[in-house]
Amino acid sequence: MPGRILNIFNMNQLRKRFNERLKSELRQNLDLANDFAVPKITKIVVNVGVKEGAKDKSAIEKVKPQLEAICGQMPYVRRAKKSIAAFGLVKGSPIGLAVTLRGEKMYDFLEKLVSVVLSRLRDFRGVSLGSFDGRGNYSLGIPEMVVFPEADYSKIDKSRGLEITIVTSAKDDKIAKRLLEVLGMPFAKAQGKSEERRP
Numbered sequence: 001m002p003g004r005i006l007n008i009f010n011m012n013q014l015r016k017r018f019n020e021r022l023k024s025e026l027r028q029n030l031d032l033a034n035d036f037a038v039p040k041i042t043k044i045v046v047n048v049g050v051k052e053g054a055k056d057k058s059a060i061e062k063v064k065p066q067l068e069a070i071c072g073q074m075p076y077v078r079r080a081k082k083s084i085a086a087f088g089l090v091k092g093s094p095i096g097l098a099v100t101l102r103g104e105k106m107y108d109f110l111e112k113l114v115s116v117v118l119s120r121l122r123d124f125r126g127v128s129l130g131s132f133d134g135r136g137n138y139s140l141g142i143p144e145m146v147v148f149p150e151a152d153y154s155k156i157d158k159s160r161g162l163e164i165t166i167v168t169s170a171k172d173d174k175i176a177k178r179l180l181e182v183l184g185m186p187f188a189k190a191q192g193k194s195e196e197r198r199p
Helices: 002-007 014-030 057-071 103-120 172-183 192-197
Strands: 043-050 076-079 093-099 138-142 163-167
Touching: 002 043, 014 103, 014 172, 043 057, 043 103, 057 093, 093 103, 163 172
Parallel strands: none
Antiparallel strands: 043 093, 043 163, 076 093, 138 163
């Protein structure tokens, strides 16, 4: 069961630390008037592209249990929003899977990501500082889902990556970055003036 696998890594602690200690530290650091003004994560969306799913529906079914194990929640099918003749794509065709995490599962996933998964990436030196969207949300790509401990390599039909979007209530990227840093996100060190200007 996905929930049982997640508990092996003793998750469920990040939300508690944030509410009991980190929120207060962040409030002081940002010089905010009260706890209600402190930014927070509102949801995490995990996407997997399965482009061959438009022609082979079994491809979707092969990926679904892997994503469910990784996220601890049943994925939903993403479908093409319009037809593209050049790619043989018909509107409504299944082209991927996604999971939207909130509450406890959201914090569980984030804690696993920052404390287990990222360190397993080859030559990892921190996540990019340039992946904010200008509205306080952050996206990062994981090149292979097998870096997640729940993924069963023997049942993966081909190498697939994940796209993870962390949606926050922060008003700008600078505040969102500080929120994610407090929660343990290991950002890459800025290199030179051009990198420092990036959001």
